[in-house]
Amino acid sequence: MFDAAELLIKDHRKVGKRFDEFSSGDASVVPEVCAELTVQTTIEERVPYAVLPEITGGDRLRKEAERQHEEVKEAVAHIEPRSVGSAEIGSLMRQVIKGVTHHVREEETELLPKMREELGPDRMASPGDKLAEAKRRELSRRGVLVGLTKNELYVLYELAQARASTAAPT
Ligand SMILES: [Fe+2]
Numbered sequence: 001m002f003d004a005a006e007l008l009i010k011d012h013r014k015v016g017k018r019f020d021e022f023s024s025g026d027a028s029v030v031p032e033v034c035a036e037l038t039v040q041t042t043i044e045e046r047v048p049y050a051v052l053p054e055i056t057g058g059d060r061l062r063k064e065a066e067r068q069h070e071e072v073k074e075a076v077a078h079i080e081p082r083s084v085g086s087a088e089i090g091s092l093m094r095q096v097i098k099g100v101t102h103h104v105r106e107e108e109t110e111l112l113p114k115m116r117e118e119l120g121p122d123r124m125a126s127p128g129d130k131l132a133e134a135k136r137r138e139l140s141r142r143g144v145l146v147g148l149t150k151n152e153l154y155v156l157y158e159l160a161q162a163r164a165s166t167a168a169p170t
Pocket residue numbers: 041044065069103107
């Protein structure tokens with residue numbers, strides 16, 4: 001059982017670390033940042049945001065979060081066709097870092113605590129499991145099985161185990 005908020009926060013930290021690396025002068029992280037942000041925004045919209053209408057003020061939170069995602073996706077779409085060393089990368093990445101940092105802060109201080117409070121730990125586990133599965137699917141669809149964190153490998157292992165035990169004859 002995975003808690004949706006915990007999984008999202010771990011993903012946020014992963015991207016935050018890449019932002020720090022970029023800010024310290026390592027532009028080689030740009031493709032990974034773009035891929036991570038695309039996967040994360042896609043699965044967030046598909047899974048945890050889908051249950052937002054069930055909580056107080058959830059429609060407003062969802063609208064605002066999706067608007068912020070659109071800005072991030074637009075910036076990523078400008079970055080991806082450019083080479084890592086191109087002149088515009090710096091200002092585009094600064095725009096992404098600023099937007100994502102603001103969005104993550106709102107998600108972690110408002111949206112996720114509200115979801116946790118109103119849905120409770122049991123209900124949070126249900127979008128959490130779906131989220132882990134959506135991430136696995138999205139990563140394998142993109143052929144990304146390198147550079148996974150220990151936690152992501154653990155998620156994949158747990159899902160494989162769960163599937164094996166469901167498929168096993170009783
Ligand atoms: Fe988000």
